[in-house]
Amino acid sequence: xxxxxxxxxxxxxxxxxxxxxxxxxxxxxxxxxxxxxxxxxxxxxxxxxxxxxxxxxxxxxxxxxxxxxxxxxxxxxxxxxxxxxxxxxxxxxxxxxxxxxxxxxxxxxxxxxxxxxxxxxxxxxxxxxxxxxxxxxxxxxxxxxxxxxxxxxxxxxxxxxxxxxxxxxxxxxxxxxxxxxxxxxxxxxxxxxxxxxxxxxxxxxxxxxxxxxxxxxxxxxxxxxxxxxxxxxxxxxxxxxxxxxxxxxxxxxxxxxxxxxxxxxxxxxxxxxxxxxxxxxxxxxxxxxxxxxxxxxxxxxxxxxxxxxxxxxxxxxxxxxxxxxxxxxxxxxxxxxxxx
Amino acid sequence: xxxxxxxxxxxxxxxxxxxxxxxxxxxxxxxxxxxxxxxxxxxxxxxxxxxxxxxxxxxxxxxxxxxxxxxxxxxxxxxxxxxxxxxxxxxxxxxxxxxxxxxxxxxxxxxxxxxxxxxxxxxxxxxxxxxxxxxxxxxxxxxxxxxxxxxxxxxxxxxxxxxxxxxxxxxxxxxxxxxxxxxxxxxxxxxxxxxxxxxxxxxxxxxxxxxxxxxxxxxxxxxxxxxxxxxxxxxxxxxxxxxxxxxxxxxxxxxxxxxxxxxxxxxxxxxxxxxxxxxxxxxxxxxxxxxxxxxxxxxxxxxxxxxxxxxxxxxxxxxxxxxxxxxxxxxxxxxxxxxx
Numbered sequence: 106x107x108x109x110x111x112x113x114x115x116x117x118x119x120x121x122x123x124x125x126x127x128x129x130x131x132x133x134x135x136x137x138x139x140x141x142x143x144x145x146x147x148x149x150x151x152x153x154x155x156x157x158x159x160x161x162x163x164x165x166x167x168x169x170x171x172x173x174x175x176x177x178x179x180x181x182x183x184x185x186x187x188x189x190x191x192x193x194x195x196x197x198x199x200x201x202x203x204x205x206x207x208x209x210x211x212x213x214x215x216x217x218x219x220x221x222x223x224x225x226x227x228x229x230x231x232x233x234x235x236x237x238x239x240x241x242x243x244x245x246x247x248x249x250x251x252x253x254x255x256x257x258x259x260x261x262x263x264x265x266x267x268x269x270x271x272x273x274x275x276x277x278x279x280x281x282x283x284x285x286x287x288x289x290x291x292x293x294x295x296x297x298x299x300x301x302x303x304x305x306x307x308x309x310x311x312x313x314x315x316x317x318x319x320x321x322x323x324x325x326x327x328x329x330x331x332x333x334x335x336x337x338x339x340x341x342x343x344x345x346x347x348x349x350x351x352x353x354x355x356x357x358x359x360x361x362x363x364x365x366x367x368x369x370x371x372x373x374x375x376x377x378x379x380x381x382x383x384x385x386x387x388x389x390x391x392x393x394x395x396x397x398x399x400x401x402x403x404x405x406x407x408x409x410x411x412x413x414x415x416x417x418x419x420x421x422x423x424x425x426x427x428x429x430x431x432x433x434x435x436x437x438x439x440x441x442x443x444x445x
Numbered sequence: 446x447x448x449x450x451x452x453x454x455x456x457x458x459x460x461x462x463x464x465x466x467x468x469x470x471x472x473x474x475x476x477x478x479x480x481x482x483x484x485x486x487x488x489x490x491x492x493x494x495x496x497x498x499x500x501x502x503x504x505x506x507x508x509x510x511x512x513x514x515x516x517x518x519x520x521x522x523x524x525x526x527x528x529x530x531x532x533x534x535x536x537x538x539x540x541x542x543x544x545x546x547x548x549x550x551x552x553x554x555x556x557x558x559x560x561x562x563x564x565x566x567x568x569x570x571x572x573x574x575x576x577x578x579x580x581x582x583x584x585x586x587x588x589x590x591x592x593x594x595x596x597x598x599x600x601x602x603x604x605x606x607x608x609x610x611x612x613x614x615x616x617x618x619x620x621x622x623x624x625x626x627x628x629x630x631x632x633x634x635x636x637x638x639x640x641x642x643x644x645x646x647x648x649x650x651x652x653x654x655x656x657x658x659x660x661x662x663x664x665x666x667x668x669x670x671x672x673x674x675x676x677x678x679x680x681x682x683x684x685x686x687x688x689x690x691x692x693x694x695x696x697x698x699x700x701x702x703x704x705x706x707x708x709x710x711x712x713x714x715x716x717x718x719x720x721x722x723x724x725x726x727x728x729x730x731x732x733x734x735x736x737x738x739x740x741x742x743x744x745x746x747x748x749x750x751x752x753x754x755x756x757x758x759x760x761x762x763x764x765x766x767x768x769x770x771x772x773x774x775x776x777x778x779x780x781x782x783x784x785x
Binding site for chain 2: 249250254255256258259260289290291292293295296297300301304305308309311312328329331332334335336337338339340341342343345346366367368369370371373374377378393394395396398400405406
């Protein structure tokens with residue numbers, strides 16, 4: 106089977122955005138805050154939003170199951186306070202859960218956390234626990250910069266984040282390191298902030314020794330690892346100057362990259378440089394880049410085509426990228442599949 | 446000949462750092478500020494610092510001429526105010542000028558600007574003019590984030606920067622977009638901040654239409670363009686969604702990439718994806734990554750080896766990368782070479 110480990114609910118019915126707009130307006134004092142119960146979205150609406158979008162494309166392109174989390178750019182952890190994020194995360198996660206119940210063969214959830222700038226990460230644990238225990242989610246998205254482009258939180262190797270890591274280890278769930286929308290005019294959200302965050306997180310992990318403290322902790326760096334694979338020599342060299350072990354020993358038991366790289370040469374580099382055990386199939390469809398590449402006639406984000414076409418992978422390698430690695434990195438996904 | 450367009454004076458005699466430390470201490474009120482004239486470095490000291498370092502490696506590796514600017518991580522525009530940066534930039538630029546006079550066949554200058562957070566860029570023009578007119582410098586380094594990792598300046602496409610661009614056009618000099626040290630703990634200077642800045646600048650240029658206002662303006666994005674070539678499909682797709690022209694028409698008459706990518710697969714990707722007319726040889730030697738790659742037995746930053754080994758370049762292409770493009774992008778360099 107083909108598992109896409111990186112999908113967001115970017116096509117949720119408009120009522121969700123309307124509700125969020127009311128919540129944001131209330132923060133400005135121009136209206137009263139809506140209650141969560143005021144958001145009404147029927148199963149039929151959910152079904153339609155998925156069947157005509159993600160599921161349709163999955164069937165066209167030939168993937169089977171998507172690890173599905175709330176829309177990343179809508180997390181916007183910088184808005185309001187912990188209560189704002191808490192209500193918003195609960196709503197968004199529940200919708201993903203409902204999608205996973207409506208399409209149990211095709212979607213399984215990953216949680217957005219109710220992060221908020223300057224608020225301790227442990228405040229996210231109740232939502233994390235609900236998502237794992239009640240919703241059967243198999244991973245989380247962890248935002249290394251809840252400020253939205255101002256980078257006011259400590260690096261991921263700081264003890265600040267340890268309560269989240271302890272829960273991740275306890276539940277055996279990985280985190281995808283994924284920022285949200287940028288509120289810094291310097292950083293375009295999907296063209297700069299996302300990619301920069303991937304690169305930044307990877308370098309933070311080189312600098313630290315986080316996996317000495319958490320030998321079973323697992324991170325997925327999305328968008329093909331940001332700039333890391335392209336600059337792999339730089340990163341190997343910087344680690345060497347810092348007297349760190351070889352990257353394969355220092356990080357690659359714990360750090361994985363997805364395949365959200367939207368052209369053949371990028372996937373060719375990724376699969377040439379990064380060991381195949383560390384590459385997980387993903388498209389982030391329907392996401393940042395929705396168009397058709399005039400050079401190929403196919404969607405930029407139809408990443409399966411690049412995986413099929415690359416000369417760097419054997420059939421056994423492709424099995425790892427499509428399925429085997431996902432089952433290993435997301436043990437709860439593997440368990441859920443085996444239970445069927 | 447082989448021109449390395451990206452070298453910094455990272456090996457300046459220690460008196461320079463001592464002087465800077467006194468300047469910084471004075472800002473904290475713990476001492477009086479040193480006068481520029483208190484810095485004494487002899488020609489012999491300059492000669493030795495170059496002959497045993499950059500020049501030695503240039504000769505070993507087979508490059509002829511380096512475009513040489515002050516040490517990027519030492520610019521530290523976030524320290525102090527405009528006067529701090531002004532004095533510091535003048536000192537650093539003058540040292541690069543002296544190096545270029547001592548080794549006229551091997552070094553030619555590019556200017557550090559006396560940028561300071563929140564200060565209008567036009568304040569940098571007198572130093573820029575001195576460097577071009579008196580020192581014969583052929584380019585500048587422009588820091589898109591003088592705050593050092595807080596990104597408080599407007600994007601490069603903002604009119605904020607236009608006075609600098611007007612001077613660049615007047616003198617026909619390109620700018621390398623190069624940040625300095627990071628004072629944000631999230632961003633490792635050479636592993637995250639540098640690469641992120643390259644990616645960020647490139648995306649800002651996609652979003653804007655700067656080259657409509659300045660058709661002859663030229664930027665060099667260092668470090669192989671950050672993440673841009675690896676994610677070229679993403680950038681083509683984002684530009685397409687923004688209804689921008691194809692990147693080759695939108696940016697590639699004005700934007701160039703250097704070859705500071707420290708492994709063979711990275712250079713192979715760069716030379717496969719980016720048109721050869723937009724690639725300029727560089728190593729940033731002696732810089733961020735000084736070690737020897739155990740996988741090759743050669744220095745990571747000996748980028749000429751990767752250019753030689755890649756199958757993507759013909760002999761004519763290599764001429765462009767090594768010399769022809771540099772002469773075109775740095776017309777004052779070309780003029781200086783022809784004058785000899």
